[in-house]
Amino acid sequence: MLIPRKIVELWERPLKNGSIINNQFKITRFIGKGSYGLVYQAIDETTSQMVVVKQLRNRKRNSNEKLLIREARMLESLNLINTPRLVDYFYEDHKYFLIMEHKPGNNFEDLVIYEGKKYNETECIKILLKVLQVIRHLHAKRIIHRDLRLPNILLNEETIYVIDFGLALFVDEKDSGEGISSSLEKRLFREVSVKSDFYALGHFFLFLLYSTYETTTRKERSWEEELTIDPRLKKIIRKMLQLEASYETVDEIIKDLEVITEDNN
Numbered sequence: 287m288l289i290p291r292k293i294v295e296l297w298e299r300p301l302k303n304g305s306i307i308n309n310q311f312k313i314t315r316f317i318g319k320g321s322y323g324l325v326y327q328a329i330d331e332t333t334s335q336m337v338v339v340k341q342l343r344n345r346k347r348n349s350n351e352k353l354l355i356r357e358a359r360m361l362e363s364l365n366l367i368n369t370p371r372l373v374d375y376f377y378e379d380h381k382y383f384l385i386m387e388h389k390p391g392n393n394f395e396d397l398v399i400y401e402g403k404k405y406n407e408t409e410c411i412k413i414l415l416k417v418l419q420v421i422r423h424l425h426a427k428r429i430i431h432r433d434l435r436l437p438n439i440l441l442n443e444e445t446i447y448v449i450d451f452g453l454a455l456f457v458d459e460k461d462s463g464e465g466i467s468s469s470l471e472k473r474l475f476r477e478v479s480v481k482s483d484f485y486a487l488g489h490f491f492l493f494l495l496y497s498t499y500e501t502t503t504r505k506e507r508s509w510e511e512e513l514t515i516d517p518r519l520k521k522i523i524r525k526m527l528q529l530e531a532s533y534e535t536v537d538e539i540i541k542d543l544e545v546i547t548e549d550n551n
């Protein structure tokens with residue numbers, strides 16, 4: 287059945303500030319629309335804790351239930367300081383909701399693009415090492431994040447938080463959409479393997495390194511030509527991006543980065 291666009295828009299209209307869901311969570315701010323659905327900030331009135339509410343986009347009931355349960359299971363099994371803790375999930379008023387702990391801080395897209403933050407080589411390594419420490423815990427629990435993009439990595443003072451487990455999978459799970467994508471880049475990003483997280487973090491790291499880069503020529507050049515960085519770092523990035531034999535574990539990357547850090551001290 288084809289549903290008229292107006293009705294879909296009505297369904298997807300955000301809840302108003304002050305609305306209370308599940309008799310417990312009071313919406314305080316609409317954060318935005320994502321691929322997953324609508325996201326809000328709210329207060330858990332039983333604990334006064336700030337939470338994030340994810341309201342699933344209206345899809346088929348079955349797939350919505352699966353998505354909700356999968357992300358809830360991920361958050362539940364993670365239970366780390368650097369990832370949001372699961373608070374609750376429920377179905378109410380024909381809508382699916384996932385409630386999680388709100389993590390403070392700014393994401394790296396906002397920090398670099400909108401706030402103009404610049405990170406030198408040493409700072410970039412320090413940040414990547416912190417992110418890798420979080421990913422190490424994820425991989426130890428056999429979870430692949432598969433969406434380690436700039437908006438999903440937050441920095442609050444010295445602490446890194448990783449959010450958005452909407453695409454995460456356990457290593458032995460199959461992605462129902464796998465094999466559909468013809469783009470190599472997308473496949474590398476979404477593969478159900480630790481390597482896809484390394485690939486994403488390779489790009490994350492390059493983005494940080496580029497925060498101090500100033501172009502001197504109009505000629506198009508590769509990152510390896512443009513960035514003046516320790517050649518060992520280039521090799522690490524090449525391995526993360528699978529331009530040469532990939533890393534197999536987070537610890538291998540951490541070890542290589544620590545050699546450079548120690549030499550610089």
Ligand SMILES: Nc1ncnc2c1ncn2[C@@H]1O[C@H](COP(=O)(O)OP(=O)(O)OP(=O)(O)O)[C@@H](O)[C@H]1O
Pocket residue numbers: 317318319320321322323325338370386387388389390437438449450451452
């Ligand atoms: N636990 C959290 N703590 C703090 N902020 C959060 C949290 N979860 C989500 N957010 C905020 O809400 C935004 C959207 O959330 P999220 O990325 O999980 O939704 P999404 O629908 O998967 O979005 P996208 O399509 O961009 O991936 C995030 O970029 C972040 O600003």
